[in-house]
Amino acid sequence: MISFPNAKINIGLNVTERRPDGYHNLETIFYPIKINDALEIIKSDKLSFESSGLEIPGRVEDNLCIKGYHLLKKDFDLPPIKIHLHKHIPIGAGLGGGSADAAFFIKLLNDYFSLGLNDDRMIAYARQLGADCAFFIKNKPVFAFDKGDEFEPIKLDLSAYKIVLVMPPVHVSTGEAYGGVKPAPVKTSLMELIELPVTEWKQHIKNDFEISVFKNHPVIRGVKAALYEAGAIYASMSGSGASVFAIFNETPDLGELKSHNQVFTDL
Ligand SMILES: C[C@](O)(CO)[C@H](O)COP(=O)(O)OP(=O)(O)OC[C@H]1O[C@@H](n2ccc(N)nc2=O)[C@H](O)[C@@H]1O
Numbered sequence: 001m002i003s004f005p006n007a008k009i010n011i012g013l014n015v016t017e018r019r020p021d022g023y024h025n026l027e028t029i030f031y032p033i034k035i036n037d038a039l040e041i042i043k044s045d046k047l048s049f050e051s052s053g054l055e056i057p058g059r060v061e062d063n064l065c066i067k068g069y070h071l072l073k074k075d076f077d078l079p080p081i082k083i084h085l086h087k088h089i090p091i092g093a094g095l096g097g098g099s100a101d102a103a104f105f106i107k108l109l110n111d112y113f114s115l116g117l118n119d120d121r122m123i124a125y126a127r128q129l130g131a132d133c134a135f136f137i138k139n140k141p142v143f144a145f146d147k148g149d150e151f152e153p154i155k156l157d158l159s160a161y162k163i164v165l166v167m168p169p170v171h172v173s174t175g176e177a178y179g180g181v182k183p184a185p186v187k188t189s190l191m192e193l194i195e196l197p198v199t200e201w202k203q204h205i206k207n208d209f210e211i212s213v214f215k216n217h218p219v220i221r222g223v224k225a226a227l228y229e230a231g232a233i234y235a236s237m238s239g240s241g242a243s244v245f246a247i248f249n250e251t252p253d254l255g256e257l258k259s260h261n262q263v264f265t266d267l
């Protein structure tokens with residue numbers, strides 16, 4: 001059985017406070033986009049994991065799919081499977097690629113072995129694998145709060161616009177990004193700001209990670225500026241970076257940006 005985990009972008013991200021457990025409370029809007037991995041499972045005589053496409057850093061045991069298998073195996077008598085992941089979603093990009101794989105893997109196991117889990121139970125498992133994972137179970141635009149794993153549904157449809165995503169040749173680790181951020185309470189919640197017309201987002205909606213990440217990686221600031229020069233209505237780094245997305249009325253001419261970065265369109 002195969003599925004196609006997709007990436008997300010964060011439209012606005014406010015880190016509001018440090019939590020006693022070392023994590024941070026935040027508020028953000030998660031919006032799914034059409035950059036996909038391919039994830040396949042088949043029955044086998046032993047548990048195995050292989051990947052193709054982009055190289056995934058770290059040990060196989062730490063891959064979120066393997067972690068997901070062991071998590072569900074505690075509660076279900078799962079037979080061994082062979083997992084194949086074709087990695088296409090850029091890594092260290094703030095696109096939640098690993099988290100999407102984890103959530104889609106739980107959904108695959110649920111379907112393949114008819115485990116009978118509803119969304120809430122799958123969300124409870126996904127949350128244990130990483131803060132971003134839970135979003136990808138329902139995979140619909142939401143306002144997220146707490147660790148980024150509590151949600152309010154929102155009505156947001158950007159399909160009338162052209163969304164472009166630029167991945168510069170740098171990677172930012174999530175830990176590094178949280179290390180540089182100064183938490184602060186918000187004046188107006190993103191839940192309200194997201195209701196503004198897209199043309200007003202530039203004045204009101206920000207990503208708190210940009211200050212320190214841009215300082216350490218000025219090339220990312222440059223990408224955002226170039227996207228505004230190309231006519232973007234709104235542009236922002238996604239999550240903890242390094243990717244930057246932009247919303248346009250018409251398909252832009254990205255000229256120079258294309259020669260130094262990976263560019264995704266039609267998202
Ligand atoms: C930056 C975002 O992508 C925004 O959507 C997420 O907050 C990151 O979520 P994630 O990658 O699923 O994060 P996890 O794998 O759970 O945690 C990685 C590290 O990020 C930090 N972290 C993550 C989420 C959060 N609300 N507060 C944190 O401080 C912690 O240092 C943690 O050790």
Ligand SMILES: Nc1ncnc2c1ncn2[C@@H]1O[C@H](COP(=O)(O)OP(=O)(O)OP(=O)(O)O)[C@@H](O)[C@H]1O
Nearest residue numbers: 057058063064091092093094095096097098101174
């Ligand atoms: N299936 C997976 N795909 C990619 N990375 C994985 C996966 N499983 C575990 N990882 C580990 O997670 C790290 C970052 O993954 P990911 O691509 O989700 O980060 P990101 O782009 O910073 O996303 P975000 O911070 O938005 O969750 C990788 O360096 C890798 O070690």
